[in-house]
Amino acid sequence: MLGQALSRNKSLPPGESLIHPITSAIEPIDLAGLFPAEQPLELELGCGDGSFTMQYALAHPDRNIVALERLLGRITKLDRKGHRAGLKNLRLLRAEAAYVLEYLLLPGTLDAIHVYFPDPWPKKRHHKNRLISEPFPSLAKRLLKDKGIVYLRTDNIEYFEQMLEVFDSAVRFERTETPGPLKALVTDFEQEFNAQGIPTNHAAYGKTGG
Numbered sequence: 001m002l003g004q005a006l007s008r009n010k011s012l013p014p015g016e017s018l019i020h021p022i023t024s025a026i027e028p029i030d031l032a033g034l035f036p037a038e039q040p041l042e043l044e045l046g047c048g049d050g051s052f053t054m055q056y057a058l059a060h061p062d063r064n065i066v067a068l069e070r071l072l073g074r075i076t077k078l079d080r081k082g083h084r085a086g087l088k089n090l091r092l093l094r095a096e097a098a099y100v101l102e103y104l105l106l107p108g109t110l111d112a113i114h115v116y117f118p119d120p121w122p123k124k125r126h127h128k129n130r131l132i133s134e135p136f137p138s139l140a141k142r143l144l145k146d147k148g149i150v151y152l153r154t155d156n157i158e159y160f161e162q163m164l165e166v167f168d169s170a171v172r173f174e175r176t177e178t179p180g181p182l183k184a185l186v187t188d189f190e191q192e193f194n195a196q197g198i199p200t201n202h203a204a205y206g207k208t209g210g
């Protein structure tokens with residue numbers, strides 16, 4: 001039975017998988033402790049099948065990256081890619097982002113949070129499902145180290161305006177530039193949108209002192 005489930009999901013055996021199994025709904029996960037080297041720690045939310053994640057992890061072996069995604073097929077695909085590339089600085093979580101942010105991470109541990117092309121939920125009655133909404137900055141503030149940064153991208157101009165609104169009115173965040181080399185790493189979704197002539201909207205917010 002188990003063998004069938006594994007082959008259906010094309011999952012890697014536990015010792016080889018980059019997916020960290022979440023075994024408690026209460027105990028926080030020490031993300032830094034999942035890596036062999038102690039180095040800056042960054043979290044990507046809604047990584048899809050990891051087109052950005054792979055480029056970023058390969059370009060920055062001196063940073064530890066945790067990529068989170070709720071869909072099994074996508075995270076499994078990224079698991080295989082990361083494993084094949086022998087990445088030591090990548091770990092994966094299959095989970096619901098909002099729950100993990102609120103309950104399962106240790107405060108003051110992240111150097112950066114990346115959120116690229118989160119589901120836009122365009123209908124007004126669905127806006128409440130958006131990841132970047134009013135509660136997000138305070139969750140991010142708790143988890144980031146001082147001077148930690150949130151990087152955002154979306155093709156949806158109306159969602160972008162909401163992102164700016166919630167962060168501009170958040171305490172202890174100020175807008176900063178997205179570095180050129182980071183912008184140059186485009187995601188699969190981004191490539192598709194850009195090919196249709198839809199530009200990417202970028203924003204970055206740094207946590208300030210005080």
Ligand SMILES: C[S@@+](CC[C@H](N)C(=O)[O-])C[C@H]1O[C@@H](n2cnc3c(N)ncnc32)[C@H](O)[C@@H]1O
Pocket residue numbers: 045046047048049051052068069070071074095096097098115116117118119131187188189190
């Ligand atoms: C539009 S895709 C973008 C994927 C990737 N960031 C990119 O730019 O190529 C959004 C991804 O976020 C995931 N996602 C959306 N909401 C999520 C949530 N609350 N928790 C975890 N993953 C989520 C979706 O399953 C999907 O894979």
